[in-house]
Amino acid sequence: MTRIMEPSENIITNGVLVSREVSCLEVRVDKQKNKKLVKEKNDILLAVKGSYEKAQRMSFSSGSSSDTVDTFRFHSLKSCEPELTASVEPGLGSSFLGFSFGGDSKSEDFVAVPLKSLPLEQAVRVALPTAEGKQLELELKAKDCPKKLDVRLGFDLCEEEKLFLQKRKKVVAEAVKKVLQLDQDLQDNEVPVVAVMTTGGGVRAMTSLYGTLSGLKKSKLLDCVSYITGASGSTWTMSKLYEDANWSHKDLEEPINDAREHVSKSKTSIFSWERLKYYRKELSERAKEGHKTSFTDLWGLMLEFMFHDGVLENTLSDQQRAVNEGQNPLPLCLAMNVKDANNSTLDFKEWCEFSPYEVRLLKYGASIRAEDFGSEFFMGRLIKKVPESKLCYLQGLWSNIFSINLLDAWFSAVSSENFWHRWTRDRMSEIDEESLVREKRSGDLSTRVLTPSNSFSETLRDIVTSRPIDGEHHNFLKGLQMHRTYNQHSNFCSWRDTELDSSPNQLTPLAEDLCLVDSAYYINASYPPLLRKPRKVDVILSFDYGLTGHFKSVEQTYQYCTKQDICFPKVVLSEEERKNPKECYVFVDDENPEAPVILHFPLVNDTFKKYKAPGVKRSPAELEDGDVHLTSSQSPYRLLNLTYSEHSFNQLLSLTEYNVQNNKDLILQAFRTALERRKHAVAAASGNSHRH
Template identity: 50%
Template sequence: MGSSAYSPLDRFVRANPYRKTGIRRKKHERLHSAEDEPEVPQLCWLAVKIIGMRNLRKADLLSHTDCYVKLWMPTASCQEAQTKTVNNCRNPVWNETFHFIIQREVKNILELTICDKDTCTSDDQLLTVRFDVAKIQPGEKVCLNFELNPESQEELEVEFLLENIPGVSENIITNGVLVSREVSSLEVHVNETNMKSPYTRRDFTFTVKGSYEETQDVSIDCRQGSSETARFHYVKHSQPRLHMTLPKECSFCGHHSARRQMDLSSPLAVSLHSLDLSKKVTVMRGESYEVSVKEEDGCQNLDLRLGFDLCAEEQDFISKRKKVVAAALKRVLHLDEDLQEDEQVPVVAVMTTAGGVRSMTAMCGSLLALQELGILDCVSYMTGLSATTWTMAKLYEDPYWSQNDLRGPLGDIKEHVTKSKLHCFSLDHMKYYEKELCERKQEGHKLSFTDLWGLFIDCMLHHQGSTHKLSDQQLAVNQGQNPLPMYLCLNVKDDFSTLDFKEWVEFTPYEVGFLKYGAFVRSEDFGSEFFMGHLMKKIPESHICFLEGTWSNIFSQNFMDAVYLTGHSEDFWHRWTRGTEHDIEEHPALPKKPHEQTTCLSIPRGCLSNTLREMLTERPVVSTYHNFLKGLQLHNKYLENESFCMWKDTVLDSSPNQLNEMGDYLKLIDTAFFINTSCPPIVRPERKVDVILHLNYSGGSQTLPLDLFSDYCLEHGIPFPSTELSQEDREHLKECYVFEDSLEAPILAYFPLVCDTFQKYKAPNVKRGPTEMEQGRVDVSNCVGPYSTALLTYSEENFNKLLNLCHYNILNNKNLILQALRTAVQRKKRSKNCSSAQSSKCS
């Protein structure tokens, strides 16, 4: 836009380096149609003409609306555009055109927001139309009428024109869900040109919206003829604008060569995409300084991994671990011959549930029994959430913990569980907490109350502060000597119920990442600042105690979580937490393609509804970390990606402009407040888990976590065995159930936390004597009893009872576990034989 003799498309072409390849365009040359192009170019020029509205609704009762339209397409530009305001008119006409450079490989959603201009208060947003630009084909000019309210015949008329930009391409990296685009680096140079200036110092502020840096301040010393440079990283083809707040004096804009008096204490914007930035360009010159810019290629290789497959380190671990597992299975199953590691060794996983110190203690008993049976060496993965992560983090401080007698480290855990926690509030510890939090803030982490909670956990479990980190656990798996630990939490959004927005985030010693997006960063880089997949600012890795505070954040529950976990209907409350959105039609109807999204109309709720929504969805505390997805964009066909669809379950999955790629921070909470399970990482199809040992330590209903996750898998098409239990079983649970059905689903051995035969037997087939009966009375059914989730300290007697109960329940069901393992081995052999027969038949 502006007064240039060239059209916006011409200015873009003139300013881009493809001209060096010998391609030329005549002024006002018509672009080729889509049929003329052998391949659809990646970059296109989109012209959006806001024509007008008919039968516009009133914003208030006093007058017609003073209406304007805001346009926002974050994949093309981070800056909103808007039309002029038409006052007091029911049928406003604008006829204003706006231009966007779009990358057709990404999902471009144009948001058109109808606003009412207010003088005394903030402007009202009446409605928003979300339109998928993929509906428009290159070479087409389409005029559409959006039906906003068919009853009142309220319509918005918009014209679209999409043109290819010939010869201009962009290198992108994608996994079919997320797209990393080319990044440019803009250097802004400020030079002092007049050493006789009466000023001793000049202060400048530069802003490039949508860049990683966003805003930078520069100061120069006028007496020494100094120069300073600010640098910005941004998407190369995003129509960047440089906003400058400069000293006040007589100046002229370099690229317009027009001298004029300006008050430069207010921001001045310079459009950069119209300039040839391959060489240094002066954009502003004052009496004693000049500002020039130059663009260079930005970051090249990604510092995160886009892909749904397992990372190379985990694949190497599995290869090594299968040797250990093969030998262990031969021993425990008394096999006559060795298992072939690649094809006959099943993948076994142990998963746990939350439950405070109860789950921490119970897990100790379960692992001790699995070690005694020789089954622990058959396990390749171990997953935890909430307080079971405390046990895991403690164990993995020893690189060979599963190869040593567990009674040693479990004795240490017992010492910490049974001692008073009052020492955690001593003056010395308070000073230590303050020192650690100050250091953490100085390193660049964003503090939250969960960081203090993590330090408290560390104090509970260690005699002195622990410096262990998640990446340190690589030493415990580098030879395949222990199961690979995996930790789980949820990423959430403000003002959304967990029912409406949640994203699984898994942590391993190698990587941290999102199951839904297939995006992972190295564990040592989690918490650092990223942009478009590139590491921009390295922040020291967090001590694992801070992650424990995140994984077991007992302060993150909101009202809706509580209603959901009680098993009562949340429909009444849930409707107050949702916005008003519905699909609308546009005329004429455009041909539909599978990956195109329907046009959506969103109407903001009133003040009362928003207040109630905040009350219902407000979380007291969330853990806040820098968003390593920042800047990444969604692929145009992301909703067709099978891996994404497996995990998509939020109301925003079809609203890419509102997903987390735009956010600065992740907001992480305890998984237990949605489903008390750590199963998602081990049902990823890439891990090919054959047997799951489901160790349940939840309070209250022992079947609710299993029921919820079974329903979740059924809804999302995730292979999982049917877990139907009879009413009698639900009322009188046994110690172990084995579920098995289709070959695609893993075998599930489910251990509810019950005190069944343990009341009469102190060991399998060893009855209790009259004086030992009291040791068999363990009240785990009452969630407010001696094993309440809120209790942080147990008596030594209660600790021993719970430890022995879980130890016994595993030992007493040895045969069921071995049968599940034997079935898995037979399955693998049959699968291998079928594959061999099929190969022979084909040959």
């Protein structure tokens, strides 16, 4: 982050975004000193053109606030020399009819006060004349906003993550030494950074990730991992595990048993009368707190009920307890910021990562604290603090591809066609996992529910209609300006991948809101956070939980990275490998040690059919347990199926656990490759320093 000192202004920039000085005007209106206006039930309209707040109305009509003094704040660029404009209007209740700078036909009077005329940090009382001899009395105070930003501008890791890595490195070094049976301790710069990358896939991904982590733990490999990334359904598992500050050091049977119980139970009460009333109450309270509510939030509340017994008070920042001592891998969840329905995902998309420490838009090098996500920002300053969201709302955001097909998800869960057609018009189509793309859709669901015929369906309609489908959130880049050479910055160029990136006026700092969606709309994977250069990831254990297109996630990522000039090994597969995929594939670029080693695990049932554990054959009576139905049209693991039998859950869990354990040798070989690369880099750096 660079500070640019100019005669009149202190500018902060990271080479992509620019923050400028902001002034704050505080306006206090005392009703006791404006009794005539109160008596006549007039409204006061205050505005500062170009400010974050734009215009604010104070109503003296019946039903308005009973407070004696109302306070309004306006934040604007200091260099723009803003003016406060005020007008007195006949009582209009609490409705907002807009504001015309320079007065309009409804105004009894119009006045303007230049803010540069006000002394800093001093309250100034002004009496502004209005029509018919009345006066509008205001108390004004101009202040400079703090120069320190609440948005972190920079492309390095945050200090909290750096500290985490220092502590995690000790855990990893000891674990790697044991599994590789090394004679000597590893030096800090020799410890490989290993990550687990998972894809989405609803309950299938949630169940499979439990199996994956169980397999890593039983193979003594889990302590070798520094990062776990998730998208869509795999984030449901991550959210549950990180409720426990020491989950990776415990037996995973307890969370697995809990998941089995919730996955196998009926979901028929998801639309019960009591649940509908709860959803409406929660969404109403959320809106009152200052959050923007959407259909995605409803999906989050349903996830809370389906997989957490309806109670999930944890937040994203609460997960810091599970990583502050480096005791578990750092969880990173992925979403995308997109434009509204006028643009498809291919037209505009930006990666957004969520960690217990920060929420970050990768392309801009801009982050905010996890607990501040959903709050209001202007020019890098926190303007209005909004309570942190419960984690269920973020789960809804990370997997909101289901919110679009929520009606189908409900249908699949309860298998009650008669019930469903009582309340809705037509079933929506099954999501095609082979071509999972974001379609252009309208901003609400008003055509998807029948006209209410009774209180039950009326409540349902009230909840789901007139809400945006996508998760809209306050834009924490709002007001920030693009640096004049932003599109030449190497970090911006790494994630620049659409034509709109060449038009600064089309980019996110000028958007009113963030529009965050499931990353599976573009690539059903969670690689991007691991490809940030400061993380220096050496090995990625890639777990693709798709039923078809077993290599789609890794191939799409390779193609994306090739286009973006991001280090990633070449992915080459034969027709035979595509036709009959194995349990694990290794992709490595021997000529570029900066490219991570990728071990790709497609979701396949290969040797598990005949072996119940590595090297342990099944008896004839046990062969049925190895027959996991992944590819048939009647597979229980279809994307929109939210309920499995206990047998189906156990089969998928055992399969994914086995596939890890059966390929432990390949994983250890990847660790050795990473270790050799690091030692070679250390030796090369040492040789260069001696020569200089």
